[in-house]
Amino acid sequence: MYIGIDLGGTNIAVGCTDDAGNLIAKNSLPTLSGRSYTEIVKDMAALCERTVSDANAGMNEIKAIGIGSPGTIDSKNGVVVFAANLKMEKAPVAAELGKYFDIPIFMENDANAAAYGEYIACGHKTDSFVFITLGTGVGGGVIIDNKIYRGFNGAGAEIGHMTLRMDGNECTCGKRGCFETYASVTALRKITAEMMEKNPESIMHEWVKNRGQISGRTAFECAVKGDKAAIETRDTYIRYVAEGILSVVNIFQPEILVIGGGISKEGDVLLNPIKEYVYKYDFNKFMPKTDIRIAKLYNDAGIVGAAMAAKNMAEI
Amino acid sequence: MYIGIDLGGTNIAVGCTDDAGNLIAKNSLPTLSGRSYTEIVKDMAALCERTVSDANAGMNEIKAIGIGSPGTIDSKNGVVVFAANLKMEKAPVAAELGKYFDIPIFMENDANAAAYGEYIACGHKTDSFVFITLGTGVGGGVIIDNKIYRGFNGAGAEIGHMTLRMDGNECTCGKRGCFETYASVTALRKITAEMMEKNPESIMHEWVKNRGQISGRTAFECAVKGDKAAIETRDTYIRYVAEGILSVVNIFQPEILVIGGGISKEGDVLLNPIKEYVYKYDFNKFMPKTDIRIAKLYNDAGIVGAAMAAKNMAEI
Numbered sequence: 001m002y003i004g005i006d007l008g009g010t011n012i013a014v015g016c017t018d019d020a021g022n023l024i025a026k027n028s029l030p031t032l033s034g035r036s037y038t039e040i041v042k043d044m045a046a047l048c049e050r051t052v053s054d055a056n057a058g059m060n061e062i063k064a065i066g067i068g069s070p071g072t073i074d075s076k077n078g079v080v081v082f083a084a085n086l087k088m089e090k091a092p093v094a095a096e097l098g099k100y101f102d103i104p105i106f107m108e109n110d111a112n113a114a115a116y117g118e119y120i121a122c123g124h125k126t127d128s129f130v131f132i133t134l135g136t137g138v139g140g141g142v143i144i145d146n147k148i149y150r151g152f153n154g155a156g157a158e159i160g161h162m163t164l165r166m167d168g169n170e171c172t173c174g175k176r177g178c179f180e181t182y183a184s185v186t187a188l189r190k191i192t193a194e195m196m197e198k199n200p201e202s203i204m205h206e207w208v209k210n211r212g213q214i215s216g217r218t219a220f221e222c223a224v225k226g227d228k229a230a231i232e233t234r235d236t237y238i239r240y241v242a243e244g245i246l247s248v249v250n251i252f253q254p255e256i257l258v259i260g261g262g263i264s265k266e267g268d269v270l271l272n273p274i275k276e277y278v279y280k281y282d283f284n285k286f287m288p289k290t291d292i293r294i295a296k297l298y299n300d301a302g303i304v305g306a307a308m309a310a311k312n313m314a315e316i
Numbered sequence: 317m318y319i320g321i322d323l324g325g326t327n328i329a330v331g332c333t334d335d336a337g338n339l340i341a342k343n344s345l346p347t348l349s350g351r352s353y354t355e356i357v358k359d360m361a362a363l364c365e366r367t368v369s370d371a372n373a374g375m376n377e378i379k380a381i382g383i384g385s386p387g388t389i390d391s392k393n394g395v396v397v398f399a400a401n402l403k404m405e406k407a408p409v410a411a412e413l414g415k416y417f418d419i420p421i422f423m424e425n426d427a428n429a430a431a432y433g434e435y436i437a438c439g440h441k442t443d444s445f446v447f448i449t450l451g452t453g454v455g456g457g458v459i460i461d462n463k464i465y466r467g468f469n470g471a472g473a474e475i476g477h478m479t480l481r482m483d484g485n486e487c488t489c490g491k492r493g494c495f496e497t498y499a500s501v502t503a504l505r506k507i508t509a510e511m512m513e514k515n516p517e518s519i520m521h522e523w524v525k526n527r528g529q530i531s532g533r534t535a536f537e538c539a540v541k542g543d544k545a546a547i548e549t550r551d552t553y554i555r556y557v558a559e560g561i562l563s564v565v566n567i568f569q570p571e572i573l574v575i576g577g578g579i580s581k582e583g584d585v586l587l588n589p590i591k592e593y594v595y596k597y598d599f600n601k602f603m604p605k606t607d608i609r610i611a612k613l614y615n616d617a618g619i620v621g622a623a624m625a626a627k628n629m630a631e632i
Contacts (some may be wrong), residue, residue: 072602081602128468140567144460150605151569153446153603161599162563165493166481166556175562177481240482246491247478251456251567253467281491283477286388286397287469 001057003065004307006110006119009033009085012040014047015303016055016062021120023300025054030150037080037091045100067093068113068302075154078107078140087136102261106310107182112148112157115141116312118258119218121296126255130248131158131295134241134261137172138180142252148309159185165246179247182240185263192219192233196223199229216263237242237272242277249290250283260295267294317373319364319381319620320424320433323409325349325401328356331619332378335627337436339616341370345567352386353396353407361416380420382626383409385430385620387393391470394423394450409558412497422626426618428464428473431457432628437612442571446564447611448475450557450577453488454496477499480560488566494562498556501532508534515545532579540585543617554586557592565606566599583610584600 001024005015008031015026029047031040044067051060053267071083078094080086094105108116122129127142140159142149150156160180161173168177169187181187194212196204204222208214217235222230245257264270275292282289297304319339322329324347331342337500345363347356360383368375382533395403410421431447445459456475458465468473476496477489484493485503497503508530512520516591520538524530533551535589538546556611561573580586598605613620 067608072600074603092623126468128472144465149460152571152606153569153598153600154459155603156444156567156569157567158566158599161479161566163559164482165479166484166498167558168482173597173599182482243479243482250477251472252476253469253472255468267326281489283474283489284388284469287390287471290468 001056001061002073002307002311003052003062004064004113004303004305004310005048005067005084006113006302006306007031007044007067007069008041008110010182011045012047013303014044014051015300015307016057017304018306019310021304023116023125023304025051026300026303027051027054033086035051037088037093038096039092041057041096041168045097045117045266057100059103062101062103063316064106064310065101066113066306066308067097067105067107067200068093068110068306068315069093069107070110070244072155073107073109075107075150076134078105080107091164095103097195100137104220104310104314106313108309109149109150109154111139112150113305114139114260114301114306114307115143116148117297117301118295120304120308121301122256122258128252128254130252130254130257132248132257132259133166134183134185134263136186138244139217140185159244159248162244164240164247179244182242183237185261186214187240188219188237188263191237195219195229195233202229203227204233205231211290220269227259233275238273239277241270242274244277245292246281250279253284254290256291256293258295260298260301263295264296265298270294317369317376317379318520318627320619320621320626321360321383322358322379322429322618322622323356323385323402324346324358324426325384325386328360330360330365330367331530331616331623333620333623337433337620337624339620341367341368342616342619343367344369347402353404353409354412357409357412361413364417367465373487375417375593378417378419380422380453380626380630381413381417382429382552382622382624382629383413383421383423384426384622385409385423385557386426387427388471389423389425393465394421401595416535420626420630422629424464424622424625425466425470427455427464428457429621429625430455430617431459431621432464432572432625433613433617434576434611436457436620436624437617438572438574444568444570445571446568446573448564448573448575450499450575450579452500452502454500454560460493462628463528464514475560480556480558480563496562499553499560501577503556503580504532504535505530506552507553510612511535511545511549518545519543519550520546536582536585551589554589555593557586558590561590562594562597563584566593569600570606572607573608574609574611575615576617580610581614586610
């Protein structure tokens with residue numbers, strides 16, 4: 001059995017999996033970020049014990065622990081180098097958790113961990129796999145030959161920060177035109193707001209009034225009802241996502257590319273036009289095409305991936 | 317010893333290398349593309365024998381032959397699936413050359429072969445290496461864990477066809493805004509022509525009159541003399557190149573990224589502003605930075621890379 005920990009800015013989620021990555025038990029606690037890493041790790045350790053107990057097991061049955069964390073992670077040394085939303089800098093989280101458990105402990109960037117989780121959930125080994133998550137930002141993870149690809153410094157696979165439109169939208173990273181500024185849910189909300197302003201007759205106004213605020217679902221739900229402005233909003237957004245995925249496909253030609261994040265719950269409405277666009281324009285005209293799919297694990301991808309990545313690392 | 321073959325639309329170049337990839341002898345012949353692949357391979361075989369003889373060796377000392385070819389290559393089966401400028405479709409080039417020599421023969425995409433050559437020329441093994449060549453088009457090659465990364469279908473690493481500016485310049489691939497349409501020498505010539513038209517006082521007009529045509533060197537050479545329009549042309553072009561390399565760095569965070577192609581002979585004039593731009597804007601703020609370099613082998617990268625990739629494949 002393995003433990004996977006998804007250390008987020010809001011919650012710490014801990015899961016206990018079997019050797020194949022099936023989730024047996026899970027629990028979560030608020031992170032209360034801003035606390036010292038030692039306090040956070042103390043809660044994390046207690047949550048591990050509770051979750052293992054919920055799985056009717058003992059800590060002695062756990063072969064390894066994997067921790068997925070946002071920010072820049074030094075996987076080799078198990079250190080959170082910098083994570084703005086955890087308010088951590090050079091925090092030796094793995095070593096700290098090692099004070100509680102005498103078990104191999106590994107750290108991973110959270111998007112990489114989620115990618116590995118979805119890779120495991122795809123059920124078969126492929127030598128090239130890409131995961132793109134559309135959330136507050138756009139995250140990415142690349143699995144090559146059953147290994148998480150991190151680049152030489154651990155900071156690789158920042159697919160959200162490839163340029164989609166040079167000199168375009170301003171990004172929080174300091175440059176302009178990043179894929180993330182067009183394809184994140186944050187971007188979708190912005191496009192929705194702009195379209196609503198231009199289209200006072202759109203039923204999106206009523207939708208937002210009833211629910212209190214614009215969300216990533218506003219345009220998708222109103223488009224189904226035939227609202228023109230909503231359809232245009234949705235299709236504009238989907239084309240941005242598709243254009244970025246097209247670049248990723250031309251670069252990696254992965255056997256499988258999985259789209260995750262909250263917006264991926266839209267399913268075929270999102271997936272089909274992306275496939276159509278990518279298959280029409282990708283540079284590969286003669287060889288088999290990338291299988292583009294919607295994520296399976298959603299919020300559990302991080303804990304399953306962290307657990308399975310730890311298994312992989314422990315076996316090397 | 318190994319043989320590397322660079323099968324181009326214009327010339328076939330054959331090189332004989334030692335086990336470390338040092339070029340001992342090389343020769344070339346016009347491809348005369350449009351001929352059948354059997355005729356081309358016949359010339360190729362004769363050129364192999366002549367080159368091995370020039371290296372004071374015999375074919376029995378050759379351990380493997382590598383062929384780099386443009387277009388879509390099926391490496392596993394040694395087939396040119398499709399190559400427009402060779403006018404070849406489903407041509408079993410490796411098997412055909414095998415009729416002449418009873419030696420392991422491997423095929424590779426030409427950009428991948430050149431990437432592998434520059435990787436070998438870097439002299440030490442790195443687990444992440446990217447090569448970008450700025451020529452008529454923009455080619456790319458990615459080496460991960462000492463292996464050429466091809467994607468699951470052999471069509472990967474088409475870095476020239478990632479989007480740099482969505483809805484931008486039209487590309488020969490059928491989509492718009494590809495990196496290649498901004499960063500190739502073809503693009504530089506176009507930018508130069510446009511700037512010349514807008515600036516009749518520029519000394520670029522005289523440069524072009526003296527040499528008969530605009531080239532990739534026009535702006536670089538006139539900029540050195542202080543010509544404002546030439547400086548603007550050069551700097552605009554360099555920023556396009558830098559923006560694409562920035563995306564590649566954010567995605568791969570390679571330990572080494574090498575820039576090749578004719579324009580890379582400009583050296584530091586090209587390299588330094590690219591480094592400055594990438595190091596300023598890349599997403600990695602806390603870990604070591606990618607070492608960005610100018611190519612070492614230039615035109616020999618293809619033959620050395622094909623030879624060494626064949627060595628690598630033969631040893632697996």
